[in-house]
Amino acid sequence: MKRIAWVFPGQGSQEVGMGQAMYEAYPSVKQMFDEADEALGYSLTTLMFEGPSEELTRTENAQPALLLNSVAIQQVLQQEGIAPAMTAGHSLGEYTALVAAGALTPMEAVQLVHVRGKLMEEAYPTGKGTMAAVLGLSEEEIEEVLRFFDGDTAVDLANINCPGQIVISGTKEGVEQASEKLSEAGAKRVLPLNVSGPFHSRLMKSASDDFANHLEETRIHDAEIPVFANVTAAPVTEAEEIEKLLVEQLYSPVRFQQILEAFVEEDVDAIVEVGQGKVLTGLVRKVKRRMKTFNVQDPDSLQAFIDWYKEES
The missing domain is CATH 3.30.70.250 (Malonyl-CoA ACP transacylase, ACP-binding)
Structure with a gap:
């Protein structure tokens, strides 16, 4: 059995048209997108597929869009019998990692990052x-x-x-x-x-205080596999510690280089970026050039990864 780590992209990777090919190819993806639209009370799916780009890029929309897209793809991977040994995400992507690890349900996470995005937008005057x-x-x-x-x-x-x-x-x-x-x-x-806005700086402290109240209303479970936290670059599984670190994450630096170095030390066979874009795949190569990487964001890249994963070692 191959030992893999999943990583999930953060804000900035969004793009109009994201997720549409997977939506059309897999009924489970369509179902999850439909559930997210209902949970949010507006059609995030339409915004993802048709734009406009300016609206999709707004933090309160980009965050749930990226999470939904990644979660739907990782669900298809799990249906294929593929599970990671560990996981992590870049900023917003940490929430997707927590869904993959069983610490949050997909719809809880979609609603949570929608709120997170709003609070981040409101925390500091636009343009300042x-x-x-x-x-x-x-x-x-x-x-x-x-x-x-x-x-x-x-x-x-x-x-x-x-x-x-x-x-x-x-x-x-x-x-x-x-x-x-x-x-x-x-x-x-x-x-x-x-x-x-000035994300991951001390200027986000007010957003973190408000967000802590929303987190208290969300039922976070212990993670089933290690999630490497942005704040510490160390594995975490306990629900109480996960909640604490998510609050700190808003105003603390994302230590993604250290997370990737930790994955290399864990001797994984590949690091797989699940979701839109190839930003994190590029970062992996700068940390460890010879590390095997995949980006899974559409049916073709999904199948290429599945073929590799299931081939005889």
């Missing part, structure tokens, strides 16, 4: 916060620059994605000033990101 990708500096080098930024220029580490690629997050003024300082400190490039 932003994020930027820093290329070519280490975590320590970036932290040395950011320690001078506070108050109206608050900036934090947001995503530690792979060697040489780290995202910062904070006030618009702070990120602009920090970008200049980071370039002076030797960054190859600092690229502004097209996002609506």
Whole structure:
């Protein structure tokens, strides 16, 4: 039996048309999409298939759309008798990982991330916060620059994605000033990101407080397999710890590089990105070039992975 890890994409991977081929090919996918539309009270499916892109990109829509798409695909994989030994997700993707591990039901998760997206949008005035990708500096080098930024220029580490690629997050003024300082400190490039807020920074603390109340109303179960948490990059299975880390995740950096390094140490045969896009597959290759990877997002890529998984070793 092959030993695999599943990883699930986060916000930014959404695209109009996502999930439609799987919806048309698998009745179980259609059923889950229909259930999500009913649970949310509007047609997320139509938004995913037809757009407009601006509406799909809104945090409160992008988050449930990406989760629904990934969960529906992983359900098809499970129906094929394929289960991961461990799992993780990038930011929003951590909720999909928790569904895959049995800690959340699909519809609970869809509704939860819809609320999460709204709270994240509302936590800080639109246009006043932003994020930027820093290329070519280490975590320590970036932290040395950011320690001078506070108050109206608050900036934090947001995503530690792979060697040489780290995202910062904070006030618009702070990120602009920090970008200049980071370039002076030797960054190859600092690229502004097209996002609506300062996600995974201290400026999301108010959203985390409100979100904690919603989490208390959601029944989280112990995970059946290890889920590697964004906040710690360590495996977690206990429901109480999962809830605590989900609250912290909103204002803490996503330690995805460390998660991928942990998967490599776990000696998995492949890391499989389940859902829209190939962002995480690219990060895996920057952490461990020779790691076997798959991206499963449509019937063809699904079948290619199944064929590999079921072939004789």
